[in-house]
Amino acid sequence: MHNSKAHLWFIAPAIILMIIILIFPLFLAGGISFTDYNLGNKTFEWIGLENYDKMFNRKTYVKMIWATATYVIVVVPISVILGLCAAMLLNSLRFGADIYKTIFFLPVMATLLAMAIAWEFTLHPTLGIVNSFLANGCGGAREFIFGFHWLPWVNSEQSWYAVACANNMDFPYWLKQKNTAIWTVCFIGIWQAFGFNMVLYLAGLTGIPRELYQAAEMDGAKSTWEQFKLVTWPMLGPTTLFVVTITTIRTFQVFDTIEILTKGGPSKTTYVMMYAIFEKAIQQNLTSIGAAITVVFIGFILILTFFQRYIIEKRVHY
Amino acid sequence: MEAKQYIGEGWKHAILIIGAIVVLLPFYMMVSMSLKSQQEIQSISGGLIGAQETQTFPVCVKTGYSEEECTMKPYKYNYWFAFEKAPIPRYLMNGVIVTLSIFIIQVLVALPCAYALAKLRFYGREFVFSMVLFCLLIPVHGIALPLYVMLAQAGLVDTYSALILPWTISVFGIFLMRQFFMTVPDELIDAARMDGMGEYAIVWKVMLPTAIPALLAFAIFSVVAHWNDYFWPRMVITGNRDLFTPPLGIREFRGGIDSDEFGPMMASIVTVTVPLIVAFIIAQKRFIEGITLTGMK
Numbered sequence: 001m002h003n004s005k006a007h008l009w010f011i012a013p014a015i016i017l018m019i020i021i022l023i024f025p026l027f028l029a030g031g032i033s034f035t036d037y038n039l040g041n042k043t044f045e046w047i048g049l050e051n052y053d054k055m056f057n058r059k060t061y062v063k064m065i066w067a068t069a070t071y072v073i074v075v076v077p078i079s080v081i082l083g084l085c086a087a088m089l090l091n092s093l094r095f096g097a098d099i100y101k102t103i104f105f106l107p108v109m110a111t112l113l114a115m116a117i118a119w120e121f122t123l124h125p126t127l128g129i130v131n132s133f134l135a136n137g138c139g140g141a142r143e144f145i146f147g148f149h150w151l152p153w154v155n156s157e158q159s160w161y162a163v164a165c166a167n168n169m170d171f172p173y174w175l176k177q178k179n180t181a182i183w184t185v186c187f188i189g190i191w192q193a194f195g196f197n198m199v200l201y202l203a204g205l206t207g208i209p210r211e212l213y214q215a216a217e218m219d220g221a222k223s224t225w226e227q228f229k230l231v232t233w234p235m236l237g238p239t240t241l242f243v244v245t246i247t248t249i250r251t252f253q254v255f256d257t258i259e260i261l262t263k264g265g266p267s268k269t270t271y272v273m274m275y276a277i278f279e280k281a282i283q284q285n286l287t288s289i290g291a292a293i294t295v296v297f298i299g300f301i302l303i304l305t306f307f308q309r310y311i312i313e314k315r316v317h318y
Numbered sequence: 319m320e321a322k323q324y325i326g327e328g329w330k331h332a333i334l335i336i337g338a339i340v341v342l343l344p345f346y347m348m349v350s351m352s353l354k355s356q357q358e359i360q361s362i363s364g365g366l367i368g369a370q371e372t373q374t375f376p377v378c379v380k381t382g383y384s385e386e387e388c389t390m391k392p393y394k395y396n397y398w399f400a401f402e403k404a405p406i407p408r409y410l411m412n413g414v415i416v417t418l419s420i421f422i423i424q425v426l427v428a429l430p431c432a433y434a435l436a437k438l439r440f441y442g443r444e445f446v447f448s449m450v451l452f453c454l455l456i457p458v459h460g461i462a463l464p465l466y467v468m469l470a471q472a473g474l475v476d477t478y479s480a481l482i483l484p485w486t487i488s489v490f491g492i493f494l495m496r497q498f499f500m501t502v503p504d505e506l507i508d509a510a511r512m513d514g515m516g517e518y519a520i521v522w523k524v525m526l527p528t529a530i531p532a533l534l535a536f537a538i539f540s541v542v543a544h545w546n547d548y549f550w551p552r553m554v555i556t557g558n559r560d561l562f563t564p565p566l567g568i569r570e571f572r573g574g575i576d577s578d579e580f581g582p583m584m585a586s587i588v589t590v591t592v593p594l595i596v597a598f599i600i601a602q603k604r605f606i607e608g609i610t611l612t613g614m615k
Contacts, residue, residue, distance in 0.1 A: 006517035007440045010430035015446065017427060017487035022453045025464035032464070039470055086337065089330050096331065102602055103338045106345065108609060109598045111546045113565045114591040117572050118344035121351060121580070129347060132362045191341065199610050253459050255549045260569065274459065274549065281463050282553055294463045298456070305455045 026298065032291035039287045051292035063268040064276045064293075068252070070182055071272055075189040075251045080243055082190065083197025088232070090198070091205050101202070104195040112192060116257045119188050123174040131171045138165035178266045185270050188257050193250065197243050204239030208232065245308040249301055273297050348591075351584040355392035359580050368392060375399070377579050396581035397589070400571075403582060406589055408560065409567035416481045416563055417544045421537055424488040429529070432495030433521050437507055447496075453489040459549055466553050476561060480554035485544060491536055494611065498532040499525060538608025545594055564590040 033051050037044035055061040086104060090097040107115060122128050137143055138161075147161030148154045156162060164171045174184040212231045221230045255274040258264060264271035264279065273293055281290025346366070351359055354368035355375075370391045378388035378399060390398070400406065434440070435447050458465075465484050466475075474480045502525065510524045526533075548565040555561050562570065571586040598605045 007434045007438045010434040010438070010517070010521070011446055013427050014431035014487060014492060015449070018449060018453050018489065021465070021484055021487050022456050022458070022461070022489070025461040025468065026456065028464040028467065029461060032467070039467060086334075089334060093330060093334075094327055096334075100334050100338060101606075102599070103341055105602075105606060106595065106598075107341060109542065109605065110345075110595055111548075111565055111568065111591050113546075113548045113568050114348070114587045115344050117568065117587060118348040118584075121584075122344050122347045127359060127362065127580075129343070129362060195341075196610065199606055203610070249457060253457060253549075255459075256565075259548075259552065260572065277463055278549075278553065282466070287463070287467060290463050294460065298460050301457055301460060302455060 029291045029294045029298070032288050033295050035288055037288050038285050039281075040285070044288075047288075051289050052296075054289065055292055055296065060268060060271070061276070061293075064271045064273060067182060067264075067268065067270055068272045071186055071189065071254060071270075072248060072251045074183075074186040075193065075254075076244065076247050078186075079190045079193040080197050080240070080247060082194040083243065084201050084236075084240075086194065086198040087201035087205055088228075090202065101199070104198055106195070107192045108196045112256045113260055115192070116188060116260050119191075120175065120261055123184065125171070125173045125176075130174075131169075134161070134164070134171050135169045138169070175261050176266065178269055181262050181266055182269050185254075185257055185262060188261075189251065189254060193247055197247060200239060200243050201236065204236050205232070208235045241308060241311060245304060248304055252297070252301060348584055348588055351580055352396055352588045353393040354581060355395075356579050356581060358392075375579075392581060396585040399579075399582040400586040400589065404567065404571060404586060405559070406567065406586055409562050409564050409590065410593070412560075412562060413545055413564045416478065417541045419478075419482050420485045420544050421540045423482070423486045424491050424540060425533065425536075427486060428488055428491035428495055429526065430521050432492050432499055433525050435492070435496045436499035437502075437504070438517075450489050450492050450496075454493060458484060462550060462553055469554060475554050476556055476558050478561065481551060481561070481563065484550065488540065490611075491540070494532060494536060495529060498529055502528055534604065535608040535611055538605055539611045542594065542605070542609055 034046055034048060035044040036047050036050075086100075090100055093100075123130050125131055134142065134146065137146075143159075143161045143165065144150065144156075147156070147159035149156040149159060149161075172180045174180050208231065212235070213227055216227050216230045219230075221227050253274055254272055255278065258270055258272055258275045259278065262270040264275050274297075277290050277293050277297070280286045280293065350366050350368075353366070353370075354364050355371075355373065358364035358368045370393060372389060372391050374385055374389045375395050378395070379385055388395075431446075435443060435450070462484075469475055469480050469483070474483070506524060506528075507520060510520050515523070545564065547563075548569075551563045551566050552569070555563075555566060559570075568587050568590055571583045573583075
């Protein structure tokens with residue numbers, strides 16, 4: 001058909017760039033992680049697994065693994081479930097769905113760094129509207145709702161809200177406090193991610209044929225919940241798998257909110273991996289330990305993706 | 319039955335409106351702070367836009383402007399002073415330079431490769447394609463450190479090249495374009511060859527035009543990702559203000575959160591954030607399509 005060597009010119013740039021930019025760095029990170037090399041040093045020595053040993057035994061890095069795991073385990077399920085709920089609600093609306101869709105998608109679009117700062121002010125102990133909203137609600141309906149006084153087992157005088165009101169409006173410092181910082185960062189992560197999941201689920205929902213619902217109804221699945229269990233959830237299997245994987249990979253890479261808001265603190269409770277790589281390798285110039293964290297990080301991601309591919313091949317076939 | 323359905327609809331809207339309020343809260347805060355005076359911000363008063371009383375701003379006077387120059391309404395002052403303090407247009411221009419260069423190079427590299435993988439038969443094609451599939455698994459942010467070491471060794475830290483180089487190859491772009499080209503009928507290409515067109519001409523004059531819709535979606539995907547990216551610029555740009563991209567600018571504005579005036583700070587953040595949001599609201603459908611492109615894998 002064609003005898004030219006054109007294809008070589010077509011694929012060569014891509015192949016060369018793939019090797020230099022994507023594949024070689026993997027080996028470079030692996031290599032550096034077994035040395036004591038720091039950027040700027042003329043020489044280095046092979047030190048075997050010492051960096052990895054530090055990573056799994058030093059307190060800082062154990063905290064890093066904890067913070068990363070907490071963040072991922074909280075943000076992924078909640079943002080996926082919220083995305084699914086939002087998509088199903090919007091799908092069943094008679095009017096106005098487009099407006100909500102736009103609003104919920106805004107955080108996905110907007111520069112995360114800017115939004116992190118906006119949240120910082122929103123949650124600021126003295127300038128923020130959240131705490132002033134809470135302080136103005138002492139003794140009223142807000143205390144009842146957000147203090148969880150409507151739950152039978154919550155004592156209305158000892159709820160966190162009532163205690164804060166009684167102690168001269170001592171509401172949480174959200175990002176500055178050891179026991180709330182990680183949850184606040186998680187909240188911002190969820191806030192940012194669920195709109196993306198919602199859109200993917202909306203696309204998944206339009207792919208479900210109407211007849212399936214009619215068939216389910218004839219089989220006796222009348223309530224919304226039964227129909228969801230019988231039709232919607234199984235049909236969304238592939239979407240869910242995809243949404244979970246992509247959200248997990250993105251969540252693992254959290255950096256912007258941490259760097260600008262907490263710097264990994266207070267006392268390393270929000271010290272996630274990407275921030276650790278940045279702080280160790282770039283700010284403290286400990287290149288080799290940064291490389292070891294990189295290797296573990298990439299390992300996590302590769303395992304996850306292989307796992308996803310494996311399930312796709314095995315199970316989720318319709 | 320009818321009434322029940324209306325009540326159901328009402329409940330749904332109630333839940334969604336509460337959700338929307340939470341989602342919009344930081345946007346509200348951002349815009350509101352960029353319009354109000356420092357006193358109004360600190361006392362959390364004045365609602366969305368504040369009283370807008372004409373006043374003289376002490377920080378401005380301290381900076382060396384005359385009292386007359388510093389007397390105006392808060393919203394005007396915030397935005398005016400934001401532009402006086404930082405080279406915001408420069409940051410925005412850097413953002414445009416970087417994102418556009420990245421996109422153009424990505425297309426120049428990916429398009430021919432995708433064409434070859436989809437439509438040319440050559441030895442090793444399967445191997446190249448499986449290489450693409452493997453590279454698809456590697457998150458570039460994850461390998462940022464070794465890339466940084468390489469760039470540092472090459473002496474490229476603090477240059478435009480450092481901002482652009484790691485993103486010149488988009489395996490996702492190759493994959494996407496390949497899938498798209500697979501659907502283009504062979505007859506089109508054969509006809510072009512009959513007309514005496516060379517392979518280069520086919521790529522840029524036949525394939526490129528057919529790929530415009532896919533390219534547009536990819537453009538949005540790529541531009542949004544790199545306009546908003548903070549991690550990579552933060553790694554490779556250490557202090558040279560002339561190279562700051564919008565997110566680095568935002569970080570600089572924030573600087574002294576406890577000392578400075580908040581109004582001008584938020585005004586700069588709004589200015590940098592707004593272009594993308596406006597573009598999104600104008601071309602919503604395309605944006606959602608483009609950003610969820612990864613959903614097509």
